Amino acid sequence: MLDRIQQLRNIGISAHIDSGKTTLTERILYYTKRIFAVHEVKGKDGVGAKMDSMELEKERGITISSAATFCQWNGHTINIIDTPGHVDFTIEVERALRVLDGSILVLCAVGGVQSQSITVDRQMNRYKVPRVAFINKCDRAGANPYRVVEQLRHRLNHNAVLMQIPIGLEAHFSGVVDLISMKAVYFGGPYGEEVVAEDIPAHLVDEANARREELLDAASMFSDELMEAIFEDTVTEELIHEAVRRGSLRRALTPVFMGSAYKNIGVQPLLDGVTHYLPSPKDVENTALDLDHDGKGVLLTSDSDAPLVALAFKLEVTPYGQLTYLRIYQGSMHKGGELTNTRTRKKLKVGRLVRMHADEMEEISEAGAGDIVALFGVDCFSGDTFTDNRLNVAMTSIFVPEPVISLSVTPKDNPSTTKLSKALNRFVREDPTFRSHVDQESGETIISGMGELHLEIYVERMKREFGADVETGMPQVAYREAISQKVAFDYTHKKQTGGAGQYGRVSGFMEPSEEGVFEFLNQVKGGVIPTEFIPAVEKGFQSCLEKGLLLGFPVLGMRVVVNDGQFHAVDSSELAFRQAAVGAFRQAYPSARPIILEPIMKVSVECPSEFQGNVLTSINQRRGLIMSASEDGVFTTIEAEVPLGEMFGYATTVRSLTQGKAEFTMEFSRYSKVPDHIAEKVKAEFAAQKKGGKK
Amino acid sequence: MIQDLAEVGPLGVLERSSHQGLGKGHLGVLIARAGVGKTACLIHIALSKLFRNEKLVHISLENAPEKVNFYYNVISSDLTKYLDMAQVANIKALIPRNRMILSFLNQSFQIRRLRENLANLAERIEFVPDTLIVDGLDFSNVSEDILKEFQEIARTSQVEIWFSALSHKHIADMNERGIPYPCNHVDHLFSIILQLEPSQSGIFLKLLKDHGNLIPPEAHVQLDPKTFIVTA
Numbered sequence: 001m002l003d004r005i006q007q008l009r010n011i012g013i014s015a016h017i018d019s020g021k022t023t024l025t026e027r028i029l030y031y032t033k034r035i036f037a038v039h040e041v042k043g044k045d046g047v048g049a050k051m052d053s054m055e056l057e058k059e060r061g062i063t064i065s066s067a068a069t070f071c072q073w074n075g076h077t078i079n080i081i082d083t084p085g086h087v088d089f090t091i092e093v094e095r096a097l098r099v100l101d102g103s104i105l106v107l108c109a110v111g112g113v114q115s116q117s118i119t120v121d122r123q124m125n126r127y128k129v130p131r132v133a134f135i136n137k138c139d140r141a142g143a144n145p146y147r148v149v150e151q152l153r154h155r156l157n158h159n160a161v162l163m164q165i166p167i168g169l170e171a172h173f174s175g176v177v178d179l180i181s182m183k184a185v186y187f188g189g190p191y192g193e194e195v196v197a198e199d200i201p202a203h204l205v206d207e208a209n210a211r212r213e214e215l216l217d218a219a220s221m222f223s224d225e226l227m228e229a230i231f232e233d234t235v236t237e238e239l240i241h242e243a244v245r246r247g248s249l250r251r252a253l254t255p256v257f258m259g260s261a262y263k264n265i266g267v268q269p270l271l272d273g274v275t276h277y278l279p280s281p282k283d284v285e286n287t288a289l290d291l292d293h294d295g296k297g298v299l300l301t302s303d304s305d306a307p308l309v310a311l312a313f314k315l316e317v318t319p320y321g322q323l324t325y326l327r328i329y330q331g332s333m334h335k336g337g338e339l340t341n342t343r344t345r346k347k348l349k350v351g352r353l354v355r356m357h358a359d360e361m362e363e364i365s366e367a368g369a370g371d372i373v374a375l376f377g378v379d380c381f382s383g384d385t386f387t388d389n390r391l392n393v394a395m396t397s398i399f400v401p402e403p404v405i406s407l408s409v410t411p412k413d414n415p416s417t418t419k420l421s422k423a424l425n426r427f428v429r430e431d432p433t434f435r436s437h438v439d440q441e442s443g444e445t446i447i448s449g450m451g452e453l454h455l456e457i458y459v460e461r462m463k464r465e466f467g468a469d470v471e472t473g474m475p476q477v478a479y480r481e482a483i484s485q486k487v488a489f490d491y492t493h494k495k496q497t498g499g500a501g502q503y504g505r506v507s508g509f510m511e512p513s514e515e516g517v518f519e520f521l522n523q524v525k526g527g528v529i530p531t532e533f534i535p536a537v538e539k540g541f542q543s544c545l546e547k548g549l550l551l552g553f554p555v556l557g558m559r560v561v562v563n564d565g566q567f568h569a570v571d572s573s574e575l576a577f578r579q580a581a582v583g584a585f586r587q588a589y590p591s592a593r594p595i596i597l598e599p600i601m602k603v604s605v606e607c608p609s610e611f612q613g614n615v616l617t618s619i620n621q622r623r624g625l626i627m628s629a630s631e632d633g634v635f636t637t638i639e640a641e642v643p644l645g646e647m648f649g650y651a652t653t654v655r656s657l658t659q660g661k662a663e664f665t666m667e668f669s670r671y672s673k674v675p676d677h678i679a680e681k682v683k684a685e686f687a688a689q690k691k692g693g694k695k
Numbered sequence: 696m697i698q699d700l701a702e703v704g705p706l707g708v709l710e711r712s713s714h715q716g717l718g719k720g721h722l723g724v725l726i727a728r729a730g731v732g733k734t735a736c737l738i739h740i741a742l743s744k745l746f747r748n749e750k751l752v753h754i755s756l757e758n759a760p761e762k763v764n765f766y767y768n769v770i771s772s773d774l775t776k777y778l779d780m781a782q783v784a785n786i787k788a789l790i791p792r793n794r795m796i797l798s799f800l801n802q803s804f805q806i807r808r809l810r811e812n813l814a815n816l817a818e819r820i821e822f823v824p825d826t827l828i829v830d831g832l833d834f835s836n837v838s839e840d841i842l843k844e845f846q847e848i849a850r851t852s853q854v855e856i857w858f859s860a861l862s863h864k865h866i867a868d869m870n871e872r873g874i875p876y877p878c879n880h881v882d883h884l885f886s887i888i889l890q891l892e893p894s895q896s897g898i899f900l901k902l903l904k905d906h907g908n909l910i911p912p913e914a915h916v917q918l919d920p921k922t923f924i925v926t927a
Contacts, residue, residue, distance in 0.1 A: 616819040628760030628796035
């Protein structure tokens with residue numbers, strides 16, 4: 001008998017935009033009897049699919065915010081997080097992958113492994129998430145699941161193994177052959193709810209036998225029992241399931257299912273696959289950082305009786321108040337119990353504990369290890385860890401990329417000012433890649449994020465959800481500064497204006513550092529700067545990095561070495577040495593040949609091969625460096641590195657160059673020096689802006 | 696210093712021994728069994744070109760660009776680990792600037808598409824290579840016509856083209872000129888033929904054909920199996 005945790009699956013559904021994952025989720029909820037009617041994504045009936053809970057998502061037909069929901073299948077509990085498909089929202093995907101144990105990778109039978117599938121797959125690798133693949137849209141013209149399997153193998157390096165083969169394709173797609181039971185499976189009833197197993201159609205028997213051989217070959221690599229059974233011709237379904245499960249949990253094998261969610265074909269076998277081949281929380285190793293022992297790793301056990309450790313991975317505003325989604329890694333939580341936020345050390349009581357079903361909820365009285373639940377009225381940030389105070393740990397932080405683009409937002413009227421501030425406060429808590437600040441010089445509110453679309457969506461939400469009427473400025477690139485040569489400094493801070501004086505001298509040098517981070521080295525000998533003042537010197541330099549002296553951008557990659565100095569027995573203080581460091585920075589920085597850095601994006605454009613030339617030209621014109629072109633069938637994927645400042649409006653350009661047939665994704669890669677002629681332009685623009693701001 | 700790196704790789708030695716290297720307009724091939732290091736050796740050849748600031752297109756018929764790039768990163772890191780930070784940064788910048796990766800996956804390779812790709816690179820982004828590296832061409836099935844087309848590309852585009860060819864342990868065929876399977880029937884199309892052979896003491900790189908020149912004994916070199924740097 002399996003216990004509750006072994007029958008629990010926390011899974012995500014990750015995919016390329018428009019590959020039909022929202023429709024697939026809708027069908028899963030229907031077959032698991034969480035909903036009693038099916039709707040389409042763009043909601044011809046005005047209702048919209050269940051998982052797209054935000055107004056805007058319903059309108060655009062894309063899923064922006066991940067909504068968690070839970071359902072049951074064959075005695076298993078499945079928590080599903082529907083993740084967004086656009087790369088600008090990958091923090092949502094990252095967070096989902098952090099808390100999930102397994103995932104369904106949805107691929108389109110026509111489009112196959114597209115550029116964003118590669119991005120999403122890379123993220124899943126980063127979090128070591130085992131997955132099963134579902135090739136959707138087998139009913140569409142041009143569907144070729146066999147080609148998609150080849151792409152999974154070659155483009156994503158998966159050991160992809162077909163668990164099924166299609167019966168018919170495109171308009172004739174009518175069911176699948178299950179290669180384990182060796183039965184043809186059809187889906188009857190108005191919504192495919194009646195699963196019927198029949199004999200394999202005669203014309204598919206040879207193909208099915210051959211593909212089953214391949215499946216057994218691949219699966220037997222993970223089970224000696226299966227290998228023996230193959231030799232002795234005593235293979236059972238359980239042996240195959242067990243072997244595939246082992247391979248899948250080790251991420252050494254990817255079981256591939258297929259169907260058409262829209263046509264209600266193939267969803268139930270996929271659910272069986274999820275329960276058979278994806279891990280339970282017990283199969284996954286999770287560690288937390290022990291805050292009492294310098295962040296030493298602590299292995300967590302998925303035991304409901306152990307001390308509680310839970311991670312807040314998503315915040316959402318609902319009509320009922322702030323909702324915090326939590327994944328419980330170990331221990332349990334119950335209504336009325338006490339929790340501690342290990343970041344703030346604040347204690348709080350568990351008020352309403354709910355299990356979410358998209359935007360509806362079910363109140364529960366307790367939840368145990370492995371569960372995904374939501375709490376009302378908890379004041380916290382996304383990424384906070386909660387315990388029952390028996391442990392002082394933090395879950396390893398979710399990788400949060402720095403924003404690369406910013407935009408000014410100005411309220412059009414007085415009421416909008418308050419609404420805007422409410423909206424910003426909310427968004428910042430929900431999404432760690434979304435930042436906001438007020439520019440001290442211009443007084444403007446600046447929002448920053450991961451891409452044009454990312455910010456556009458938030459501006460829309462300000463209007464729709466919070467009623468804030470705002471005007472936006474032109475998108476601005478998040479430039480940085482760095483020094484490019486080693487320079488010595490020797491600065492004495494001396495002040496004598498009555499009362500206690502200030503005295504501190506620091507000497508040493510600053511130079512570029514290879515890692516792009518700030519490094520401070522204390523090489524002072526003989527106590528010429530007393531040890532207690534050294535941290536003040538470091539802080540003094542560090543405070544200067546927030547605003548470089550070239551154009552006022554944050555400074556990256558600097559090593560400061562302090563090797564000499566002087567103090568005064570009476571007049572030296574932390575403040576004096578801090579000021580001395582600031583003075584030394586100001587003295588040396590202009591001579592260290594400061595340069596402007598710009599964010600470089602990794603851009604991937606996928607287009608039919610005949611448009612390769614046009615795409616190459618368009619990237620070249622944007623100061624892009626083409627890295628590679630990869631042909632697969634009739635499609636070419638071009639990978640390049642392009643400065644973000646050149647990418648504004650590229651979506652429109654690339655569409656018009658390719659008759660709307662290309663698509664592109666981009667993600668931040670690194671910072672790089674702005675070429676001199678562009679740097680001059682940037683300097684002139686900022687000078688003009690400053691002038692304008694002062695008027 | 697970067698020039699020195701170009702010298703320690705397998706190609707540096709061969710260029711010294713055979714007077715002129717492969718040369719533009721010519722085809723060269725590297726024969727080895729599976730797992731011996733054909734791709735690694737080709738990448739060494741590629742890196743020596745890149746370190747000399749020459750332009751190169753790496754054409755893979757097996758691997759996606761990400762994987763090819765990974766190989767380059769690993770091998771170049773091995774070669775540059777004793778250099779200082781600024782030199783490594785220079786080299787790191789040199790590789791993507793002078794190298795283009797073209798992948799043809801799932802049997803999608805066609806000479807016509809290669810020609811179109813090369814034309815696009817030249818016309819659209821002014822990337823004109825000095826060398827093509829072709830990794831993963833199936834020599835057991837490739838027709839002489841296809842190889843002649845490559846020869847034509849080498850002549851008209853004034854590039855040298857290096858191939859890898861997979862031999863088999865159980866196929867010992869060899870022609871009267873000492874050229875083994877799978878190049879024994881097409882050796883007349885290649886100006887340089889190299890063979891990688893593993894042994895207990897390391898990997899030997901043997902020069903089997905050199906533009907019709909006599910092959911000096913020092914043209915057979917021993918490579919470190921990990922770094923592919925010439926050891927003897």
